Amino acid sequence: MLRVEKINYEVNGRKLLKDITFQVRKGEILAILGANGAGKSTLMGVLCGEKKPDSGAVHLNGKALLEYDPATLSKCRALLSQQQQMTLSFNVEEIVLMGRYPHYKNTPKEHDYKVVAETMELCGVSAFAERDFLSLSGGEQQRVHLARILAQIWDNPDSLLLLDEPISALDLHYQQKVLAIARALARKGFMVVLIVHDVNFAAMYADRILMLKNGRKLFHGTPVEVLAQKEIYTIFSVESNVIMNPRTLKPYVQLEEMNIDLE
Amino acid sequence: MLTLGLVLVITSIVALGMGAYHIPSGDILTMLLQKLHLGSARSVADMQEDVLFEIRMPRLLLGLLVGAALGISGAAIQGIFRNPLAEPGLIGISSGASLFAVLIIAFETFLFTSLSTWMGYYLLAFGAFVGAGLTAFLVYRIASKNGRPNVTTMLLAGIAINAFAGALTGLMTYLSTEQQLRTITFWMLGSLGGATWDNLTALAPFILIPVLILPFFGKSLNAFALGELQADLLGMRTDRVKRWVVILSTLAVGASVAVSGIIGFVGLIVPHTVRLMGGADHRFVLPGSLLLGALVLTLADVIARVVVAPIELPIGVITALLGTPVFLYILIKDK
Numbered sequence: 260m261l262r263v264e265k266i267n268y269e270v271n272g273r274k275l276l277k278d279i280t281f282q283v284r285k286g287e288i289l290a291i292l293g294a295n296g297a298g299k300s301t302l303m304g305v306l307c308g309e310k311k312p313d314s315g316a317v318h319l320n321g322k323a324l325l326e327y328d329p330a331t332l333s334k335c336r337a338l339l340s341q342q343q344q345m346t347l348s349f350n351v352e353e354i355v356l357m358g359r360y361p362h363y364k365n366t367p368k369e370h371d372y373k374v375v376a377e378t379m380e381l382c383g384v385s386a387f388a389e390r391d392f393l394s395l396s397g398g399e400q401q402r403v404h405l406a407r408i409l410a411q412i413w414d415n416p417d418s419l420l421l422l423d424e425p426i427s428a429l430d431l432h433y434q435q436k437v438l439a440i441a442r443a444l445a446r447k448g449f450m451v452v453l454i455v456h457d458v459n460f461a462a463m464y465a466d467r468i469l470m471l472k473n474g475r476k477l478f479h480g481t482p483v484e485v486l487a488q489k490e491i492y493t494i495f496s497v498e499s500n501v502i503m504n505p506r507t508l509k510p511y512v513q514l515e516e517m518n519i520d521l522e
Numbered sequence: 523m524l525t526l527g528l529v530l531v532i533t534s535i536v537a538l539g540m541g542a543y544h545i546p547s548g549d550i551l552t553m554l555l556q557k558l559h560l561g562s563a564r565s566v567a568d569m570q571e572d573v574l575f576e577i578r579m580p581r582l583l584l585g586l587l588v589g590a591a592l593g594i595s596g597a598a599i600q601g602i603f604r605n606p607l608a609e610p611g612l613i614g615i616s617s618g619a620s621l622f623a624v625l626i627i628a629f630e631t632f633l634f635t636s637l638s639t640w641m642g643y644y645l646l647a648f649g650a651f652v653g654a655g656l657t658a659f660l661v662y663r664i665a666s667k668n669g670r671p672n673v674t675t676m677l678l679a680g681i682a683i684n685a686f687a688g689a690l691t692g693l694m695t696y697l698s699t700e701q702q703l704r705t706i707t708f709w710m711l712g713s714l715g716g717a718t719w720d721n722l723t724a725l726a727p728f729i730l731i732p733v734l735i736l737p738f739f740g741k742s743l744n745a746f747a748l749g750e751l752q753a754d755l756l757g758m759r760t761d762r763v764k765r766w767v768v769i770l771s772t773l774a775v776g777a778s779v780a781v782s783g784i785i786g787f788v789g790l791i792v793p794h795t796v797r798l799m800g801g802a803d804h805r806f807v808l809p810g811s812l813l814l815g816a817l818v819l820t821l822a823d824v825i826a827r828v829v830v831a832p833i834e835l836p837i838g839v840i841t842a843l844l845g846t847p848v849f850l851y852i853l854i855k856d857k
Contacts, residue, residue: 333757347747347802
């Protein structure tokens, strides 16, 4: 269980997060939606420990984040960031194996290699195992990082998986695949907090959606509850038409075209 | 790694023999074994024994220590800056040491000590060491907020402090006498010529301790390559790693600079070469840089002693002369 209570975060006099409160249950995928600057990445920063909130607390599995020691926390929380700049050249398998660092002291055990093989297979990067990481395309590198962070928390279904715009660089196949992986993990009990830009991906894969605007939580609920014309306009300032997908009984958001006249 | 170690041992033995006064390798081995009470009773010339043990041996050991210190510190600094172009000088160690050394040389008369005396020599070495420590400490503090060091700020602060120390050093150089200028120049170019058993034993702990501890940071430095946030998320305690790498590197390099002056390029090129040999895994690169650094400096010292024997070239000149083409070659090949 992830409990976020009254988080406030301010930088240089600007309040980026105002009184954010929500919970994520075990086995739930929460998608955070919002326009640019709404506070999504800031909130992710608080959840992953990068940013310390000015007030409020985050509790993971009953214990405040600040009370955890880094070693324990590293086995139950992992983050996939948007862009990872790497300058030193390791090969792919070495990078994924780094995900097992919290689990071994000096030499990786057989189990560590097994986990690494499984996550690499799942993310479709097994073929790149011996290749120099820097020689891969952006999307391929992102998948390697995903394999790494999955390897980090693979053994612990009470873990929290944080995905910060994980699919922006991926092609259609892997965009779906990553979200399908997230859902498969959620079914095993993992908690997933996910930032996506595509409203329909959120509708398809998330159990609940949190919508932020100007650092404040405006809407929070299941896709059916919060993905409606009025809410979408409030958050994104776009016109839309929401229909129900008859097969999945989930909302499908049809976006209205924007028109600009240059006279 | 084993090959490196073996090459190092062989080179060391040969290096002991080379110089203005040549000692054949066979005799060297004999003398070494005799010293260790393992050898035969075959006698060698007294002169050979003196040269070997009083001059060559300490010099070789100094070269090994300093080379190892420069090599492994370079690799560790590159690890925390996540940049293969980083080297210990970036955080101000060399410029601080130079500044204090130059100050001591320039104010020699005020200190009522001649630098050629034992006291004067130790004062110079001590001053250089203190200078290295002070500048590194200053750079580290400037770059830290709430005790958490920021690597980018460290880089920028290092540039600023280096420039400032360099300017002051330049000013002192401008104001010095002919004799002082010669001393300064020799110090700035580096030399292993000052090696004696006394200063070697004084120096050894400052270099040995960091050099033996740094390899244990291999795993953490690997995680650094993923970015500090990810390294933290993997439980690597990046603040601690940064602090200790800076402290240990400063100790090792500061001590090296104190005894042998400024020797450049080793901390930059050795880790790079080691990476080319066996990949970027710091668990290999750190000890590898230790060995290769020791090897490179020993070789450079042999060249320094032999090329225009019996005159010795400053070793910093050799490392720069040889280092630059190697560095450029690496750059061009990498493109």
